[in-house]
Structure formats: structure tokens, C-alpha cells
Amino acid sequence: MATGRPRAVVLALAAASAIAVLSASAISDVYTEAQRPPQTFLTHTGAVITTTGEVLDPVYQVSEVEFDPDEYLRNFEYGSISEDSKTGQTVREYVIVAEDDRVQEVAPGVFYNVWTFNGTVPGPTIRATEGDLVRITFVNNGTKPHTMHFHGIHPAIMDGVFEPVGGGGGQFTYEFEAGPVGVHPYHCHIMPLEEHIIHGLYGVFIVDPKEGRAPADEMVMVLNGFDTDFDAENNFYAANTVPFYYQHHPIQIERDRLIRVYVVNMVEFDPINNFHLHGNLFYYYPTGTDRSTSFYTDMITMSQTERGIMEFTYEHTGKFLFHAHKVEFSEKGWVGVFLVKDPGPGDDGDYGGDSSVDNGDDNGDDNGDGYAATGGYSGAAGGSTRDVTGPAAAYDGREAPDGA
Amino acid sequence: MTDGRRPMAHERGRGLSGRGSSGAGRFRVVASGAAPLALVAILVIYVSGPGSTMLEVGVPLPEVTIERVDFVGSEILATVRNTGPIPVSIAVADVNDRIHPAAVEPDAHLERYETAVVRIPFDWNVAEPYTIGITTDDGTRFEREVESAAPALSPSGELVAFFAVIGTYVGVIPVLIGLLWLPFIRRMGRQVYVFFLAVTVGLLFFLALDSVEEAVDVSQENLAGSFNGLMLLATSVVVSFLGLFYAGERLSGSRGPGDGGRAGEGDGRTGSGNGASPRLAGPMAIALMISIGIGLHNFGEGLAIGAAVGLGSVAFSSFLIVGFAIHNVTEGVAIAAPLSRERVAVWKLAGLGVLAGAPAIFGGWVGGFAYSPIASVVFLGVGAGAIFQVMVVLVRWIGRGGSPANGSNGRGASGGSGLSGAPFAAGIVVGMLIMYVTSILV
Known part of the structure; x- marks a missing residue:
């Protein structure tokens, strides 16, 4: 009995300390690392952050370069070319391999299981001239059935809908005459269709007119998005897959030079997408099928797989934004910058000038050499190789000028 | 688990005292206690340790x-x-x-x-x-x-004062005002006295449920599922209830239900209550426990107020403060009721009021400047447990007749003044109704 009171006190103390420990551990945050000295960063939106931690911003997050939007932008695959001895028809042969097990960094720090044609999203830009025979050896190395369905004119059996190609090495040869003239998407057409498209099984198919088009600096932009958490809403949008990429790696073009953009909208879930160009208007050729147009605008709206050709020339130098004017999309990555520069030999930037622009039938299967040095989307690499002046430098440098 | 362990510990204790000096026996006891723990550790290492792939089934999802x-x-x-x-x-x-x-x-x-x-x-x-x-x-x-962005609070002197003022208005002053009913309750007959005690039980019951509800809200809105908010709350309530119950029994020297021996007025049986100070026993002890319980509750309330202001989810209007203040006046009644048959020094009374009300100030500071949902759940749970404990004490007190003169004669004898009487039932109902009506003001 003499122990009664101390025991009560001990018990009460124990309870109190248990409660104290519980709540103290809850109140104090758990940090595992010592703090670094604060550094100042200028982010891609212009916001300045001073922090002892890490920065979440495409400019500063070093990513594994698995897809290089700079390379994709001006890369056209003309195939391996031969001539049919009997008909004299040009034959373009391609090998396209589908896979569905890759995990790719679709936005800096965000990893997503992409399904790919030839390892990239979008797949290669297949380019032929009207009337050419296109022969595609399609190999499905994935785990699911896949196909290639081209928008265009072709026999039913070549439509890539009712002939699923099994995974694990299944093959099918698509063969058709290129046409009509214009820009078209191709994509997998296995059900559930949306799933196969949003994972990345799509690409661009360009059919040039026989007489060619006016010489221009040509580029491809696939407007796409990624629903990384599978809630039927896109988490990221982009022109050419990587969000915000062209904003901090501006597309370098020359003043007074004709620019031709083959633009294809592959965004799912959202009924529309659009394209707005700053400081300029462009001629727009819907689907690229007409040779003349009455569209002279700075704003086009596109539904799923709608596409066309934009042609414009800048008469002023400097930085010009292009982006979705559905601003939600641009604030989730579908935004970029054209950096218009004076033409001339004095330009020591990595943009290769006139020589690097392919225009149709010269059999150049890769004009990427001029752009390969861009070093992907690591800001430091971009900044060191570019001739960027003024505020633009901040987009590429690792640190703001007033950095600590 | 707990149920299994308790008797074991109990037996171990007996075994020890029985064979006190036997070293081998002692070792055996320790070993028998530790062996299952060691086996559990081995199991954990085997299943989840490095190199184990046995249970890699399914895809763990990040949260x-x-x-x-x-x-x-x-x-x-x-x-x-x-x-x-x-x-x-x-x-x-x-x-x-x-x-x-x-x-x-x-x-x-x-x-x-x-x-x-x-x-x-x-x-x-x-x-x-x-x-x-x-x-x-x-x-x-x-x-x-x-819901509504508001500038985050930083512990500036001005804000510290702001919360102190709010805490004083909603906590200290109303409780002190409520205590002023003491002379009124004192003049009432025994039936009315029992009624007021029962009102207190009703008030406390409402407060306890209120704390639990608040804690459930916090755990659902702010706690991740992995923290098991509801069970944290349940554990806090039970630990607090049992801890205070045990401590209270020891301190007041009461030997449990059915034993009429309150230590209060030098009754012979108090002797069994060992070294407990007589001052801590009887009505004063009960009032003190009520104060502590209400204090814990008000700390939780202060946390909620501070957090609400800090997180911008409440526009702190004077109307709201008035509501809280009126609501909390009733807490003063709860403290006053058991004291109405005692002579109590004014400073002690004031001390009880401050003990019950002032935690609202500290709660406001903690909630406003260092809000933690886990701490909130724990404190609200502890508050609820404390109040439940006070209710039990009060109910037993009423059962004994609610008056020292009544001695051990409880169980609703003597004209319905106990638990089966009309004043008790009516008091609880009235107490809860008062709380409900004043809670609408908040």
C-alpha cells in the first residue's frame, strides 16, 4: 500500500511522457539532410526562387535524354529508297518496331510507361512523295497486339484495324501508295484505342507533292499530352512530348526565311487544342491537302488528329512565344519560343543555317547533325552552346545573374 | 496483444515475489517474456529484410x-x-x-x-x-x-497577444463567470444540488462528444490514412481516461465503486486511503479534476481556433467569439456545482477557473503557429478521456447522494436524490440541451 502513491505518479508520468513524445514527433518535421547554403534561381516563368533545397523547374532539373525534341523537330525519315524496275515507281522501305515496356522521363522527374514506335514518342516522321510506294515492315516487340493505322488512302487490308499484329515479334508489312498530299497522323488502332494512343503509339506521315513545295525551314510539331495518373485528364501537354522544352530551348529560326510547320494534334481527353503564334500571322493549310488557302491567322483550333501546315516568315528578330491559347495546356507545358535571328555567316550558334534544311527528295534521312549538339533538356548544356542574348540567357543558364 | 500480455506481466510479478532470490527462475521469466519478441524480430527480418523476395506481390503505390x-x-x-x-x-x-x-x-x-x-x-x-x-x-x-487563402501567421508579439486575448475571451472569462453561480447553487436544496451536478454531467458528456467529433474531423481532413487517425483517437481517449482514473483513485484515496469512503470529512474509513492529502479529496478533488478535464478540452478547442485562423478556414468574427464565450460559461457551472457544499477560498476558485480556461490561450498559440493534425487528435482525445473520467467520478458522487451528510447511503435512496431520481435524469438532459443550444452560436 505504501507503494500506491509513487506508482500512481509513475503511471501518470509515463502516460504524460508518452503523449508528449507522440505529439512532439508529430509537431516536429522529420528532416534527414543538412541544409545547403541558399541559392537563387530564375525559373522558366520568370519567378525567382532563393532556396536551400532543390528546384522543381524544367530549366534546372537534369533529365535523362531519352527523347530529344530538338532532334525530332527537323528530322524526316525518307526511308531506304529504291526504284521499282518495272514501273519506275519510287519505293520507300521502313522498319518500324513497336514496344510497350519502356519507362521514359516524359517530363523532368516524371517517369511514365510509354508505348513506342521505334523507341520514341512520337514515332519517326515518315515522309514520302505523292505516288511513292511506301512499304513498312512492322515488327511488334511489345507484349500486347499493336498495328499501324495511317490516315490516308489505301486498301482495306492496309488499314491496320482488323489485322492485329501479335506481340513478341509479330510482323506485318504495310504497303500502299503515298497519298493524298498533306500531313497525316499514323497510330496504333488496337482496342481500347484511347489507351494505345495516350501511351504514345502515334507519329506523323507527310506526303509531299510531286512538284515539291517552296524551300523553307521545315519542322514537325506533334501536340500531345500525357495522363500520368490515369484519371482521364492530361497531366502534361507539349509540342513534341517534353513539357516546356522549347520555352527554355527556343527554336532558332532566321528572319525573312519561310518557316513551314507540320502540326498534328494528338491530344486525347480534351476535345480541342489550339496553336497561337506571337508577333506574326501564318497561312494555314488544313490537312495540307490544298495548295492555296484563305486562312491567314495567328490562331487555329484543332480537334483530335486534326492537322495542317503552317507557313510564316518573321520580319522582326527576337523571341516570339507560341503556345496553346487554351492557357491550361500552355501552363502544363504546351508552350515554346521561336528565337528569330538575323541570317548571316556570323552566326556561330548550333543552328546550322541553310545547309541543314531538307526539302523533300534529297534522300537525307537525318538532318539532325546541326542540332545534335543541343544536349537535350539539361539547361546547362543548352546554355553553354547557344548564342543567346539578353534575358533569354536566364532561361538556359543554371543560375540567375544575381545568384548567391 | 494487450490482453494477452497483461496477465503475463501480472503473473511474472507474482512469480518474482514468490521466488525472489532464485536467479535461474528470474532468468526463465525474462526469457519467456523475451522469446516471443525475438521470434517476431526474426520473422520481420526474414520477410522484409534484404534479399527477401518472398512477398513481392502486387504493386506498392506511392502516397x-x-x-x-x-x-x-x-x-x-x-x-x-x-x-x-x-x-x-x-x-x-x-x-x-x-x-x-x-x-x-x-x-x-x-x-x-x-x-x-x-x-x-x-x-x-x-x-x-x-x-x-x-x-x-x-x-x-x-x-x-x-477554401480561402489567408496570410500565414508568424509568432509576432502582436499575434501572441491576439491569441491570448481570444483565449481569455473564450476560455478564462466565461469559465470565471460561470463560477459566479456558486452562491446561487449553494442556496438550493439537495434535490436542486443533485440537479446541478447532473447538469454538469450532461455538459461534460456533450463536451467529450464534441471533442471526439472534432478529432474525427481533423483526422479525416488532415491526417493521412497511414496514421490511423481514428485508432489514435481511441487510444488517446482510453489512455487518458484510464490514466486519470487510476491517478484520481490513488490521489483521492477512494477504494473504488461501492465504497462510500470519501476521504472528505474525516470519516473513519479514510484511513485506508493511505497518504492521500485530505485536501485533494472530496468535492475539491472532483472540482480540480473537472477543471483539468475541461482545461484539456479547451486546449484542444484553442488548437482548433488557432489552426482555423492560421489556415484561413475561418473568418474570426466577434460573433464567433461571443458564441464560444457563452458556450463556455457553462463550463464554469460544471466546476462550481460540486463545490457548492464546501467552503472554498476565492483564490482557489479563481485558480480552478484559470486552470480550465487558460489552456485555450496555449492551444491558440500552438494551433496558430505550429499546427500539427496528429497533436490535435491526441490532445482532443486526451481531453475527451479526461472528461469521461470526470463524468464517472461525478456520477459516483451523485450516486452516493451528492452530499457528505449522506455518507455511504447511495443508490438512489432517500427520495430520488441519487441516480434513479428525476433530478439526475432531468439534469443531464438540461445540461446537454444547454450545450447544444449554445453550440449553435459557435
Whole structure:
């Protein structure tokens, strides 16, 4: 009995300390690392952050370069070319391999299981001239059935809908005459269709007119998005897959030079997408099928797989934004910058000038050499190789000028 | 588990005292206690240790909880915690589902239960709702909604004073005012006295349920599932109830239900109550316990008020303060009722009032400046347990007749003044009704 009171006190103390420990551990945050000295960063939106931690911003997050939007932008695959001895028809042969097990960094720090044609999203830009025979050896190395369905004119059996190609090495040869003239998407057409498209099984198919088009600096932009958490809403949008990429790696073009953009909208879930160009208007050729147009605008709206050709020339130098004017999309990555520069030999930037622009039938299967040095989307690499002046430098440098 | 262990410990104790000096016996006891623990450790290591692939079935999904959002200057600060089963990296921050550059401190990689602060430069507007989103490296997005942005509070002297004033208005002053009913209750007959005690029980019951409800709300809104908020609450309530019950029994020297021996007025049986101070026993002890219980409750209430102001989810109007104040006057009655047959020094009475009311001030400070949902749940649970304990004491007190003169003659004898009498039932009903009606004002 003499122990009664101390025991009560001990018990009460124990309870109190248990409660104290519980709540103290809850109140104090758990940090595992010592703090670094604060550094100042200028982010891609212009916001300045001073922090002892890490920065979440495409400019500063070093990513594994698995897809290089700079390379994709001006890369056209003309195939391996031969001539049919009997008909004299040009034959373009391609090998396209589908896979569905890759995990790719679709936005800096965000990893997503992409399904790919030839390892990239979008797949290669297949380019032929009207009337050419296109022969595609399609190999499905994935785990699911896949196909290639081209928008265009072709026999039913070549439509890539009712002939699923099994995974694990299944093959099918698509063969058709290129046409009509214009820009078209191709994509997998296995059900559930949306799933196969949003994972990345799509690409661009360009059919040039026989007489060619006016010489221009040509580029491809696939407007796409990624629903990384599978809630039927896109988490990221982009022109050419990587969000915000062209904003901090501006597309370098020359003043007074004709620019031709083959633009294809592959965004799912959202009924529309659009394209707005700053400081300029462009001629727009819907689907690229007409040779003349009455569209002279700075704003086009596109539904799923709608596409066309934009042609414009800048008469002023400097930085010009292009982006979705559905601003939600641009604030989730579908935004970029054209950096218009004076033409001339004095330009020591990595943009290769006139020589690097392919225009149709010269059999150049890769004009990427001029752009390969861009070093992907690591800001430091971009900044060191570019001739960027003024505020633009901040987009590429690792640190703001007033950095600590 | 607990049920299994208790008798074991009990037996061990007996065994020890029985064979006191036997070293081998002692070792055997320790070993028999430790062996199952060792086996559990081996099991854990075998199943989850390095090199074990046995249970790698299914895909563990990441989970990040945004525990709080602060609006500071032209920045939004989101405190995030990895509440999932696997480590994650934070990749993207967004405001209203629009991606914004941000900084993560100390770094973007979060081990289980590790926290980080995501700082998003953003010119937010006062009183507008915002949804803050965090996307992890696998592309999963987690979000938290803030109903109305308000500048985050920092512990400036002005704010400390602000919470002190609010705490005084809603806690200290109303309780003290309630105590002023003491002379009134004192003049009433015994039936009325029992009625007022029962009113107190009703008030306390309402307060306890109120605490529990509040804690459930907090755990559902702010606690990640992995923290098991409801069970944390249940555990807090039970630990607090039993801890205070045990301590109370010891301190007041009471030997449990059915024993009429209150230590109060030098009754012969008090002797069995060992060294408990007579001052701590009887009505004063009960009033003290009520004060402590209500104090814990008010601390939880202060936490809620502070957090609400700090998180911007409440516009703190004078109307609301009035509501809380009226509501809390009843708490003074609860303390006063058991004392109405005693002569109590005014300073002691005031001390009880402050003990019950002042924690609202501290709660406000903690809630406003260092809000933690876990701490809130724990404190609210402890408060509820404390109040339940006081209720038990009060009910037993009433059962004995509610008066020292009545001695051990309880169980509703003597004209319905006990638990089966009309005053008891009516009192509880009236107490709860009073609380309900005044709670509408809040």
C-alpha cells in the first residue's frame, strides 16, 4: 500500500511522457539532410526562387535524354529508297518496331510507361512523295497486339484495324501508295484505342507533292499530352512530348526565311487544342491537302488528329512565344519560343543555317547533325552552346545573374 | 496483444515475489517474456529484410499527403509528407492544376514519413480558394484544397497577444463567470444540488462528444490514412481516461465503486486511503479534476481556433467569439456545482477557473503557429478521456447522494436524490440541451 502513491505518479508520468513524445514527433518535421547554403534561381516563368533545397523547374532539373525534341523537330525519315524496275515507281522501305515496356522521363522527374514506335514518342516522321510506294515492315516487340493505322488512302487490308499484329515479334508489312498530299497522323488502332494512343503509339506521315513545295525551314510539331495518373485528364501537354522544352530551348529560326510547320494534334481527353503564334500571322493549310488557302491567322483550333501546315516568315528578330491559347495546356507545358535571328555567316550558334534544311527528295534521312549538339533538356548544356542574348540567357543558364 | 500480455506481466510479478532470490527462475521469466519478441524480430527480418523476395506481390503505390498549406508573402508553402509504403521523389508542383516552378526543401526525395516543404512563388489573392497539387516521380498527382487563402501567421508579439486575448475571451472569462453561480447553487436544496451536478454531467458528456467529433474531423481532413487517425483517437481517449482514473483513485484515496469512503470529512474509513492529502479529496478533488478535464478540452478547442485562423478556414468574427464565450460559461457551472457544499477560498476558485480556461490561450498559440493534425487528435482525445473520467467520478458522487451528510447511503435512496431520481435524469438532459443550444452560436 505504501507503494500506491509513487506508482500512481509513475503511471501518470509515463502516460504524460508518452503523449508528449507522440505529439512532439508529430509537431516536429522529420528532416534527414543538412541544409545547403541558399541559392537563387530564375525559373522558366520568370519567378525567382532563393532556396536551400532543390528546384522543381524544367530549366534546372537534369533529365535523362531519352527523347530529344530538338532532334525530332527537323528530322524526316525518307526511308531506304529504291526504284521499282518495272514501273519506275519510287519505293520507300521502313522498319518500324513497336514496344510497350519502356519507362521514359516524359517530363523532368516524371517517369511514365510509354508505348513506342521505334523507341520514341512520337514515332519517326515518315515522309514520302505523292505516288511513292511506301512499304513498312512492322515488327511488334511489345507484349500486347499493336498495328499501324495511317490516315490516308489505301486498301482495306492496309488499314491496320482488323489485322492485329501479335506481340513478341509479330510482323506485318504495310504497303500502299503515298497519298493524298498533306500531313497525316499514323497510330496504333488496337482496342481500347484511347489507351494505345495516350501511351504514345502515334507519329506523323507527310506526303509531299510531286512538284515539291517552296524551300523553307521545315519542322514537325506533334501536340500531345500525357495522363500520368490515369484519371482521364492530361497531366502534361507539349509540342513534341517534353513539357516546356522549347520555352527554355527556343527554336532558332532566321528572319525573312519561310518557316513551314507540320502540326498534328494528338491530344486525347480534351476535345480541342489550339496553336497561337506571337508577333506574326501564318497561312494555314488544313490537312495540307490544298495548295492555296484563305486562312491567314495567328490562331487555329484543332480537334483530335486534326492537322495542317503552317507557313510564316518573321520580319522582326527576337523571341516570339507560341503556345496553346487554351492557357491550361500552355501552363502544363504546351508552350515554346521561336528565337528569330538575323541570317548571316556570323552566326556561330548550333543552328546550322541553310545547309541543314531538307526539302523533300534529297534522300537525307537525318538532318539532325546541326542540332545534335543541343544536349537535350539539361539547361546547362543548352546554355553553354547557344548564342543567346539578353534575358533569354536566364532561361538556359543554371543560375540567375544575381545568384548567391 | 494487450490482453494477452497483461496477465503475463501480472503473473511474472507474482512469480518474482514468490521466488525472489532464485536467479535461474528470474532468468526463465525474462526469457519467456523475451522469446516471443525475438521470434517476431526474426520473422520481420526474414520477410522484409534484404534479399527477401518472398512477398513481392502486387504493386506498392506511392502516397504523399499535403499536411498544410501556408500563404506567405508572394509564396505558397506546402508541407508534404510521404505517407505511402515506398520512397518517392517530388517532381512537379502546381497551383489550381497549373504547373508552377517551385523549390523543395530540404530536397525532393522523401523516405517514408519524411517531410519536405514545397515553396511555390505565386502571387495569391486573399480569400480566394486554391488547390495545391504535388506530382511524384511516377506521375501521380496529389492535391489539397484551401477554401480561402489567408496570410500565414508568424509568432509576432502582436499575434501572441491576439491569441491570448481570444483565449481569455473564450476560455478564462466565461469559465470565471460561470463560477459566479456558486452562491446561487449553494442556496438550493439537495434535490436542486443533485440537479446541478447532473447538469454538469450532461455538459461534460456533450463536451467529450464534441471533442471526439472534432478529432474525427481533423483526422479525416488532415491526417493521412497511414496514421490511423481514428485508432489514435481511441487510444488517446482510453489512455487518458484510464490514466486519470487510476491517478484520481490513488490521489483521492477512494477504494473504488461501492465504497462510500470519501476521504472528505474525516470519516473513519479514510484511513485506508493511505497518504492521500485530505485536501485533494472530496468535492475539491472532483472540482480540480473537472477543471483539468475541461482545461484539456479547451486546449484542444484553442488548437482548433488557432489552426482555423492560421489556415484561413475561418473568418474570426466577434460573433464567433461571443458564441464560444457563452458556450463556455457553462463550463464554469460544471466546476462550481460540486463545490457548492464546501467552503472554498476565492483564490482557489479563481485558480480552478484559470486552470480550465487558460489552456485555450496555449492551444491558440500552438494551433496558430505550429499546427500539427496528429497533436490535435491526441490532445482532443486526451481531453475527451479526461472528461469521461470526470463524468464517472461525478456520477459516483451523485450516486452516493451528492452530499457528505449522506455518507455511504447511495443508490438512489432517500427520495430520488441519487441516480434513479428525476433530478439526475432531468439534469443531464438540461445540461446537454444547454450545450447544444449554445453550440449553435459557435
